[in-house]
Amino acid sequence: MSFGARPRAVLASLATLGLALAAATSPASAADGAPTTPTQLFNGHRHCSTDANRPSYQGTGGGLVVEGIPGITDTTDNPRVGVRYQAWPVTDPTRITTVTRDRVPPGFEAPATLPASALADGQTYAWQAQTVVGDAVSDWSAPCYVTTDKTRPANAPTITSPNYPPDEWNKGGEPVEFTLSADGVDDVEGFEFSWQQNLPVIGTSMGDHGIPQPVDPYSDTKYFKHADALGGSATLSLVPPAGSGPKTLWVRSLDRAYNGSAIASYTFGVSSATPTVTPAVPKPEFGEPTEFTFRPDPELQAKSPIVSYSVRTNGLQNDRTFEVAAGADGTATVDLALDGIYGGNLQVHSKSANGWVSDATWWSISYDTTPTVASDAYPENGSVGGAGVPGTFRFTPKVKDVVSYTYTFNNGDPEVTVPVDAHHAASIDWTPASDGSYDLTVYATTRSGIQLAPYDYFFTVK
Known part of the structure; x- marks a missing residue:
C-alpha cells in the first residue's frame, strides 16, 4: 500500500519535462493565450475541501504540498504557465503566505510546498490558486480548507x-x-x-x-x-x-x-484441531484408486459446520492441491490413486463456514516398487562363477501392471529394456567377460509409463 516513492518520481519527471520544453519555447509564446482558473486542486495528495466546516486534516511536519492544474485558453504554441498559491489562517486573513510554481506545461499538476514554518499545529488554513501567464493572471480558485495536525495520538490503543x-x-x-x-x-x-x-x-x-x-x-x-x-x-x-x-x-x-x-x-x-483421514483399506495398493474419508474435529464442527477440505498430495507422480466439498455432517470422500514410487502423503485442512481453517492432518504411506532380482548362478552378494560362465537373472514385480524391465551392469553399460512374460516377470541370460565385482541395476516400468524405483543387485565373479 506504500506509494511514497511514486509521487516524488512523478514530480521529478514533470520538472524535467518542464525544463526541456522551456528550453525550446520562447517566453513570448506564453502571452498568446488567456489564463484560466486552476483545476484539480489537492493538498497533501488528498482532495481539496471547499467546506470551511469540514476541512481536510493534514500532517504538515515537512510542510504542505498544494497543487492544481493551471489553465490557458490557447495551447497551440506550447506555452509555459505558472501557478501562484496563497494561504492564510482563517482567524487572520491578513497573514498571507505565497508560493509559486513557474513555467509548467498546461494540463499537468503544478505542485508547490507551503513551508512548515508558516503552518502552526492545530490551526485551520485557507488556500487558493491562480494561473499566471506573463503579466496576466486568472481568477482565484475557491478556497480550500486545511487543518494542520503535526502531533500523533499520544497513547497506543x-x-x-x-x-x-x-x-x-x-x-x-x-x-x-x-x-x-x-x-x-x-x-x-x-x-x-x-x-x-x-x-x-x-x-x-x-x-x-x-x-x-x-x-x-x-x-x-x-x-x-x-x-x-x-x-x-x-x-x-x-x-x-x-x-x-x-x-x-x-x-x-x-x-x-x-x-x-x-x-x-x-x-x-x-490449540491444534485437525480432521481425521481414513482410507477404505488399511494399506492401499500402489496405483490403485482408493476411497478416503475426511471427518471433522467435533468441536470445530459444533462451532461452525465444516464446508470443505483442502487436500495437498506430496510424493505422487502429479502432486496437486484441490478442494473437496463436505456434506451436512462435515464429512467428505474422495478417490485417490497413490502412485509415488517410494510412497506419498496427504496434507488435509478443514475449512469452516465462518472461514476458520484447521491445522493439517498428515497421512502417509510407503511403497517398495523395486523389482525382485534372483540368479542361481550368481546369487546376490555371493562370490561364484567365473569369466565365461553364463548365468540367468530373473526379474519379478512387487506391484501390479508392470510391462517391462530396464537393466544395466555396473551402471556404465548401455541400458537394455526387455518385455515381461505372462506373469509380468522377465529373464535374461548373461555371461561375464572377466572376474570382479558387479552391480546389476534394474527398474520396472508400468503400463501407464511410470518408471518405478531401481534395485541394485551386487555379486562377485571369481
Missing part, C-alpha cells in the same frame, strides 16, 4: 477480546472478537490492524498528468476500521491465520491526518 483471553490457549474454531479503544485520545478517527507487525503504509498513487488518486484507507476493511465516534472505539471479528500456535494482532490508532500512534499488540494461543 487498548485491545480486548471477550472470547480469546490474552496469553491463554483457546480451542479456536470461531472468529476472534476484538474491541479497539482510543485510550482517551479524543482525535482518534480509526484504527489500523494486521496479523503482521509491519503495518501497511498509507499512501497515494499518481495518475496521468501527475493527478493524485487518493483512496479512503478505511475502504480496505482488511486493515482499517473507523471508530464509532471521534476518540471512540471499534469492534472487529477476525479469523486468525491458519494453524495452531501463538497469534498476535498488531494495532495502532489513527487521527484525522492519518498520524499513527505507537503500536499495541494482543497475543493469545490457538
